Amino acid sequence: MITSKDLIKLTQKKYRREMGLCIVEGEKLVREHGTKAVAVFTRENLGRDYEKITNLETPEGILAVVPIPKSSEITFPYLVLDNIQDPGNVGTLLRTALAFGFKTVFSINSADPFSQKVIRSAMGAQFNLNIIDGFAEIPAESVLYIADLKGKMCEKPSGKFGLVLGNEGRGISAEIKSLPHKIVTIPLNSATESLNVAVAGGIIMYEWK
Numbered sequence: 001m002i003t004s005k006d007l008i009k010l011t012q013k014k015y016r017r018e019m020g021l022c023i024v025e026g027e028k029l030v031r032e033h034g035t036k037a038v039a040v041f042t043r044e045n046l047g048r049d050y051e052k053i054t055n056l057e058t059p060e061g062i063l064a065v066v067p068i069p070k071s072s073e074i075t076f077p078y079l080v081l082d083n084i085q086d087p088g089n090v091g092t093l094l095r096t097a098l099a100f101g102f103k104t105v106f107s108i109n110s111a112d113p114f115s116q117k118v119i120r121s122a123m124g125a126q127f128n129l130n131i132i133d134g135f136a137e138i139p140a141e142s143v144l145y146i147a148d149l150k151g152k153m154c155e156k157p158s159g160k161f162g163l164v165l166g167n168e169g170r171g172i173s174a175e176i177k178s179l180p181h182k183i184v185t186i187p188l189n190s191a192t193e194s195l196n197v198a199v200a201g202g203i204i205m206y207e208w209k
Contacts, residue, residue: 037064078104083167091121144181151183
């Protein structure tokens with residue numbers, strides 16, 4: 001039985017991973033994923049604890065606890081989120097990845113794909129993706145394309161490949177750069193130094209769709 005204390009714990013990544021559960025909040029997400037729910041709560045059920053659980057500015061008064069999907073066989077192409085910290089960016093990239101067929105996503109030290117903020121930003125896209133925590137399972141036989149300001153926009157890759165998007169400020173981590181890779185970039189005019197990572201990722205995934 002899920003209690004209000006369990007719900008409060010599920011606002012933290014550590015306990016989400018331990019329990020294999022996460023929270024979806026709001027009528028639309030609960031309606032879409034409620035069939036998988038192990039418990040559904042309303043503001044009336046939870047009383048004062050509801051404010052400790054919700055992170056919505058204007059809560060809709062309903063939430064559900066659903067299982068975090070287990071990772072499955074890696075598919076191609078895949079997306080790698082390398083230390084992306086903003087939940088809005090992560091959510092947007094997950095939703096875009098699903099739209100353009102990047103159905104396996106490696107999340108490396110990024111905002112938790114199953115946090116309430118990211119679930120809301122992605123509109124639940126993560127429940128239809130194969131999300132893998134860490135980069136140990138990145139297939140050695142695939143080609144990594146790292147998005148960087150220095151490089152060129154290459155032709156659409158073929159075969160087994162993945163796209164890596166890095167941290168909003170620091171870019172790609174040394175761990176990823178140490179792996180064999182190619183660099184891809186989006187040509188910009190001189191008035192613009194860079195693009196938001198979610199925008200850049202969306203452009204490349206669309207071009208490679």
